[in-house]
Amino acid sequence: MYLRKRVLYLGVILSLFIAKHTVSGQRICGNGILEPGEQCEGINTTKCNACNISAPYMCTNARRTLSNSIGQQIEWQNNASVVGGRQLVLLLGSDSLPIAEQCTEINMVIIGELYSPLVETSVAKDFFYAISTCKFFPPDTYFEFKDSCVQTPLDECVAGLSECDKNAFCIEPTNGIGYSCECDPDFFVGKHNGSLCYESGIEIIMNITASTAGNAQSDREMMVVLRRNIMQILINNSYIYTGVEYPDVDIALLEEGVKEYVIDEDTNVITTGVFTSRKIWRIVIRVATKYVNLQLISKSLIFDNYTEFTTTLDSLDNYNSPGDSPMYIVHNTHKCSNYKSRTCTSNSDCISGGVCNETPDFSVKVMTSGGSTEPLAVSTSSSSILSVTYDSLEEMLNVRVRYSTDDDNVIDILYIPNVVPLVTALEAASFNSDEFPCLPIGTGSIVQDQENTVCCLNRFENRYTTVLEFGTFVTGSVFTSEIALQQSRLMPNTLPLNNSIDILKSPVDFTTGSFKNMPRSKSVLDPAKNNGYKDVNLFLAVEDIQTKGAIVTQIPM
Numbered sequence: 001m002y003l004r005k006r007v008l009y010l011g012v013i014l015s016l017f018i019a020k021h022t023v024s025g026q027r028i029c030g031n032g033i034l035e036p037g038e039q040c041e042g043i044n045t046t047k048c049n050a051c052n053i054s055a056p057y058m059c060t061n062a063r064r065t066l067s068n069s070i071g072q073q074i075e076w077q078n079n080a081s082v083v084g085g086r087q088l089v090l091l092l093g094s095d096s097l098p099i100a101e102q103c104t105e106i107n108m109v110i111i112g113e114l115y116s117p118l119v120e121t122s123v124a125k126d127f128f129y130a131i132s133t134c135k136f137f138p139p140d141t142y143f144e145f146k147d148s149c150v151q152t153p154l155d156e157c158v159a160g161l162s163e164c165d166k167n168a169f170c171i172e173p174t175n176g177i178g179y180s181c182e183c184d185p186d187f188f189v190g191k192h193n194g195s196l197c198y199e200s201g202i203e204i205i206m207n208i209t210a211s212t213a214g215n216a217q218s219d220r221e222m223m224v225v226l227r228r229n230i231m232q233i234l235i236n237n238s239y240i241y242t243g244v245e246y247p248d249v250d251i252a253l254l255e256e257g258v259k260e261y262v263i264d265e266d267t268n269v270i271t272t273g274v275f276t277s278r279k280i281w282r283i284v285i286r287v288a289t290k291y292v293n294l295q296l297i298s299k300s301l302i303f304d305n306y307t308e309f310t311t312t313l314d315s316l317d318n319y320n321s322p323g324d325s326p327m328y329i330v331h332n333t334h335k336c337s338n339y340k341s342r343t344c345t346s347n348s349d350c351i352s353g354g355v356c357n358e359t360p361d362f363s364v365k366v367m368t369s370g371g372s373t374e375p376l377a378v379s380t381s382s383s384s385i386l387s388v389t390y391d392s393l394e395e396m397l398n399v400r401v402r403y404s405t406d407d408d409n410v411i412d413i414l415y416i417p418n419v420v421p422l423v424t425a426l427e428a429a430s431f432n433s434d435e436f437p438c439l440p441i442g443t444g445s446i447v448q449d450q451e452n453t454v455c456c457l458n459r460f461e462n463r464y465t466t467v468l469e470f471g472t473f474v475t476g477s478v479f480t481s482e483i484a485l486q487q488s489r490l491m492p493n494t495l496p497l498n499n500s501i502d503i504l505k506s507p508v509d510f511t512t513g514s515f516k517n518m519p520r521s522k523s524v525l526d527p528a529k530n531n532g533y534k535d536v537n538l539f540l541a542v543e544d545i546q547t548k549g550a551i552v553t554q555i556p557m
Contacts, residue, residue, distance in 0.1 A: 055111075056111050058111040072099060073099040129149055153176030188257060204286075238293055332359065413511070416464065469512075
């Protein structure tokens with residue numbers, strides 16, 4: 001009995017061993033383990049049927065030569081020498097051969113289209129990849145991958161990825177590939193392709209006459225040539241800066257600056273004078289102030305002599321046949337030598353010994369703030385009084401004022417009328433917004449003293465009660481020296497040598513601090529963060545208001 005038990009016991013062990021050995025030698029689909037011979041792990045699912053990959057799916061870690069055939073496994077590897085710092089490489093087995101495509105069901109997605117970039121990248125092209133894999137590929141310039149392995153044009157304008165200046169338009173081409181920038185026509189081109197647009201510049205307008213016998217299209221083409229030649233004349237005579245210090249300035253940049261300024265034809269035919277039976281074409285040239293020698297432009301010497309200018313503009317002769325009536329002639333005008341805004345017919349029309357000269361018909365304007373000819377724009381800063389309370393213990397008014405901060409190009413200045421009894425007419429005018437000293441000149445006795453340039457700011461600071469910091473700014477050495485540099489007040493028709501917009505660039509508003517001539521009064525900024533506006537609290541002492549900021553009238557009892 002003992003021997004039989006022993007033999008039976010051994011037999012059980014042996015039979016179990018043989019059964020286990022048999023199981024390990026077979027592939028069992030659906031056991032959750034990827035095994036040799038399986039493309040995927042799954043039973044009768046949409047993606048994986050009997051451990052075979054079903055169309056249109058493939059593994060995310062694979063690539064295929066044909067969309068309907070099993071491919072090879074791939075993986076990302078770090079490589080500092082390629083764009084993005086990594087590249088996609090084939091996985092090789094112990095036999096140094098590519099490992100066949102294989103993955104679990106969770107790593108299977110729909111196969112994408114053939115990946116064929118325009119430029120070779122760190123990913124092998126002309127293979128099929130999973131759509132989700134393509135999202136990690138480096139796209140070609142101006143392209144992106146969305147829900148496809150085929151690149152689509154990237155809309156840089158909508159995505160905010162363009163390098164256009166804030167004052168330029170971002171333009172997508174019809175094919176959607178790339179983008180272009182164009183400065184707003186009211187601004188001045190600073191760099192090619194609208195990557196920099198300046199607010200300040202000069203605008204030169206020149207009038208050229210053409211024979212009515214010409215063709216409108218050929219005349220327009222000729223005006224483009226003449227405009228280019230006038231630009232070259234200005235460069236050659238150092239009216240426009242070029243060279244190493246101004247690498248962006250060339251004819252192409254100047255032409256870009258007038259792209260939206262059509263060369264106009266006046267269809268009305270001249271009926272009197274030497275230009276009878278001719279029509280006028282209007283040429284516009286616009287240049288950023290940064291690139292212009294304002295001192296030379298203000299003297300306009302190149303435009304003073306009609307004969308010399310027309311001789312310099314020799315391209316006219318190239319289009320005029322000898323012996324025939326010239327097709328193109330620079331239109332002329334007559335102006336006084338010492339006051340170039342004054343037209344004349346003889347020397348007697350000029351004052352102070354001026355001479356009536358024949359000059360090319362042109363005009364020059366200094367423009368700023370996006371094309372405005374007014375160098376200083378004044379307006380109410382969308383402010384409102386929220387509340388007024390009185391502190392009887394401190395004998396002080398607390399006025400809460402809110403003002404807009406939406407416009408980054410505005411300096412906000414808080415001020416109070418300034419009066420000293422007995423009140424003069426000039427002091428009384430400080431209560432009337434129409435008589436503000438920085439508005440354009442008017443017709444009243446007070447408003448004739450107005451001036452909408454930076455020169456008014458000293459007058460404003462003297463006549464009104466502002467915060468001390470504003471007075472420090474206006475009377476400071478930087479501001480006063482820049483005002484002196486303008487020189488536009490020295491004689492008529494003289495252009496300034498700098499830009500008002502640059503003088504007034506300040507990182508702060510002048511709305512807080514102690515008030516001038518009001519010892520106890522002050523303005524304090526509310527510390528709460530607000531979107532698009534700020535609140536300030538004015539603490540105005542009663543004695544300060546009575547003696548410096550109000551007209552006191554006794555009410556009869």
